[in-house]
Amino acid sequence: MDKKRVKKAVAAALIILATFSPIWTMKLNAPLYGKKWLHVTLYSYKVEGDIKEVNIVNHYVGLREINPEEMIELKVAPIIFGILDVLSLIGVAVSSERFEKFFWIVLVLTAIGIPAYLQYWLYNYGHDLNPKAAVEIEPFTPPVITITPNKVGNFRTISYLDIGYWMIVAAMLLYLPDGVVRKLRKSRATENA
Numbered sequence: 654m655d656k657k658r659v660k661k662a663v664a665a666a667l668i669i670l671a672t673f674s675p676i677w678t679m680k681l682n683a684p685l686y687g688k689k690w691l692h693v694t695l696y697s698y699k700v701e702g703d704i705k706e707v708n709i710v711n712h713y714v715g716l717r718e719i720n721p722e723e724m725i726e727l728k729v730a731p732i733i734f735g736i737l738d739v740l741s742l743i744g745v746a747v748s749s750e751r752f753e754k755f756f757w758i759v760l761v762l763t764a765i766g767i768p769a770y771l772q773y774w775l776y777n778y779g780h781d782l783n784p785k786a787a788v789e790i791e792p793f794t795p796p797v798i799t800i801t802p803n804k805v806g807n808f809r810t811i812s813y814l815d816i817g818y819w820m821i822v823a824a825m826l827l828y829l830p831d832g833v834v835r836k837l838r839k840s841r842a843t844e845n846a
Contacts, residue, residue, distance in 0.1 A: 658745065661753075664824035665741035671824075672697055672734040674817030677771055677797065681707065683808045693719070694815065695771075697730040714806060715786025716778065726774070737763065741824070753828060760825035767818055771797045779805075 676697060680690040691703040691710075700721045708718045721727055737759070744756050772794075780792040790806050802809035 658748075660827045661741075661745045664827040665738075665745050667820040667824040667827075668734075668737050668741040671817040671820035672731075672738055674820060675815035676767065676817040677812070678702075678815045679795070679810060679812040681710075681808050681810050682802075683710075690811075696817065697734040698727060700724070700727070710808075713786060714788045714790045715783035717781055717783075726770075733763075737821075744828075750831070754830050757825065757828040757830055760821060760828055764818075764822050764825050767821070768797045768814060 674696070675694045677695045678692060680692045682688075682690045691706050693700060693702040693704060693707055700719065704719055704721070711718065740756055740759065744752060775797065776794045779794050782790070782792055788806070793805055795805065795810055795812060796803060797812060798814060799810065799812050802811050804810075
């Protein structure tokens with residue numbers, strides 16, 4: 654098996670694993686929880702974690718309930734990831750530079766689209782507040798990625814793109830078109846000369 658096909662096989666394995674791995678995680682903590690952090694983890698096909706507890710807390714500040722069964726994203730994302738899985742397997746089977754460039758663009762768009770869509774969703778979520786909530790807070794936008802804890806009311810939040818997302822990024826890097834790789838090598842050789 655040639656080197657390029659091995660890279661494509663590794664990329665396919667990463668993409669298939671990403672389909673069943675966490676894509677994004679948010680952790681929340683407030684003084685009443687002590688050292689315990691609540692967490693919500695998003696996969697391509699489900700949301701898991703302390704959803705019930707988070708919904709109770711969110712109710713008091715007027716945030717809508719997180720109900721995985723009503724999330725259109727959890728109906729669409731499995732289809733998108735299924736298409737990525739099939740394309741990655743086609744990539745291993747065929748030897749076409751045109752397909753490789755096409756699939757690389759698909760992976761780049763996926764790597765950009767996931768955090769962009771998450772940020773859009775979080776913006777809407779933090780700005781859709783019930784005005785009759787027990788505790789009034791200003792509309793807010795939780796960031797997709799936090800370096801240090803973010804503060805919302807008396808809660809601290811930490812959020813990050815999880816292993817499934819980084820598997821897609823790694824697959825995208827494995828699919829870098831040859832022309833880009835050559836330019837990078839040439840640029841590095843020039844810098845070292």
